Amino acid sequence: MSELYEVNLSSSFKEFSRETKFLVGGSLGRLARFFRIMGYDTLYEENKEERDLAKHSRAEGRIIITKAQDIAMKALGESLGIIKLSSKVTDFNTQLALVSKCGVIIETHQKNYRCTDCNSELQFYKKEDIEKMSLKKLIPEQSWEINDRFYYCKQCNKM
Numbered sequence: 168m169s170e171l172y173e174v175n176l177s178s179s180f181k182e183f184s185r186e187t188k189f190l191v192g193g194s195l196g197r198l199a200r201f202f203r204i205m206g207y208d209t210l211y212e213e214n215k216e217e218r219d220l221a222k223h224s225r226a227e228g229r230i231i232i233t234k235a236q237d238i239a240m241k242a243l244g245e246s247l248g249i250i251k252l253s254s255k256v257t258d259f260n261t262q263l264a265l266v267s268k269c270g271v272i273i274e275t276h277q278k279n280y281r282c283t284d285c286n287s288e289l290q291f292y293k294k295e296d297i298e299k300m301s302l303k304k305l306i307p308e309q310s311w312e313i314n315d316r317f318y319y320c321k322q323c324n325k326m
C-alpha cells in the first residue's frame with residue numbers, strides 16, 4: 168500500500184464499473200467535476216458532516232473519495248467503501264492517477280454525460296430540437312455556430 172493513497176472496499180463491493188457511484192469530499196472539487204464529465208454519478212460534499220457522508224455512502228452504495236483522515240477512519244469503522252488520498256496530493260493529475268491505480272475506470276464516455284454543477288443527467292439535443300424548444304437563447308453565438316449537438320441540464324437550465 169502506497170503512502171499516497173489507501174483503498175478499502177466493503178465486502179459486498181464487486182468491482183469498479185461505469186455504474187459505480189461516488190461521493191467526493193471537500194478539497195477534491197476538480198476531481199468531482201471530472202468524474203461527472205466521465206459520466207459517473209458523483210456527489211460532491213464540500214462541508215458535510217461525517218455522519219451524512221456515511222449515510223449517503225451506505226444508502227446508495229457510493230465509494231467515498233476523501234483526503235480527510237477523520238472521514239476515512241469513520242468509513243473504515245463502518246466498513247464503507249473508501250479511497251483515501253494523502254493530503255499531500257494537491258495536483259489534479261496525480262489525484263486522477265491514484266484513483267486509477269485503485270481500480271476506478273478513467274475514461275470519458277460519449278454517452279451518459281452529467282452536469283458538472285449538479286450531477287443531473289444531461290439531455291442531448293440537436294440544433295433543430297433546440298430551435299423548436301426556443302432554448303437557443305441559452306447558447307452563446309460562437310458555440311452555436313461551431314457545434315451540431317448540445318447538452319442541456321434541466322436542473323440548472325443550462326446548455
Ligand SMILES: [Zn+2]
Nearest residue numbers: 282285320323
Ligand atoms: Zn445542472
